Amino acid sequence: MLISETTVEVRYAETDQMGVVYHANYLVWMELGRTSFIKDLGYSYAKMEEDGIISPVIDIQASYKKSMRYGEKATVKTWVEEYDGFRVKYGYEILNEAGELSVTGFSVHVCVKKENFRPISIKRMYPDWHESYLKASKKAD
Template identity: 70%
Template sequence: MLVSEAKVDVRYAETDQMGVVYHANYLVWFEIGRTAFIKDLGFSYAQMEKDGILSPVTEIHANYKKPLTYGDQAKIFTWVDEYTGLKVKYGYEIRNSKDELCVTGNSTHVCVKKDSFRPISIKKVFPDWHQAYEGQKKQKQG
């Protein structure tokens, strides 16, 4: 199973009055991790959009364990939790520079046509993506 890793240096602007990373920034970091994961599989979100397909979030969860602070580095680990051919559920872990678990989460996505927002079958429209995601699912369960 592929687990992609991306790193983000915590910037001052990402912290709140308490000096810790503002919770919504973790959702942005999930996106950074997801984009890195897709790139590691050999694909491109940008190319998908050029092909007229979007991948909106339909559900998202985050569980905050330990705060990150300014000057630390967030390590974002991303993988495929579930894949049905229509929906993809990505799993995430964010760790600090001491490798302490700070956040866990997941996001669920579907692919839709840009002009109509109608769902599409990943298997039919992007057979290479489908095969790669099926392979990730089988590796996880196997």
């Protein structure tokens, strides 16, 4: 199973009045992790969008374990939890500098045509990407 790692520096603007990272920012970091994961496989969301395909979130979940603060560095670990040729479920762990778990979560995506939001088969439209997801997924272990 491929696990991509992305480092994020906690910026002041990402914190709330209590000095901790505002919860919605972890979802943004998940997106950064997902984009890095795809790059690590040799593909690009931007290229897919040039083809008229987008990948909306259809489900997302985050469990908060330990607060992070301004000035810390977060490590976002991202992998393919499940993949069926249409839907991709990405798993995430966000750790603080001490390696302690701050957030766990997942997001589920489908690929659709931008013009009409009709789902497409990743397997048919992007066969190389499909094969890479099969090899990189948790089930491949």
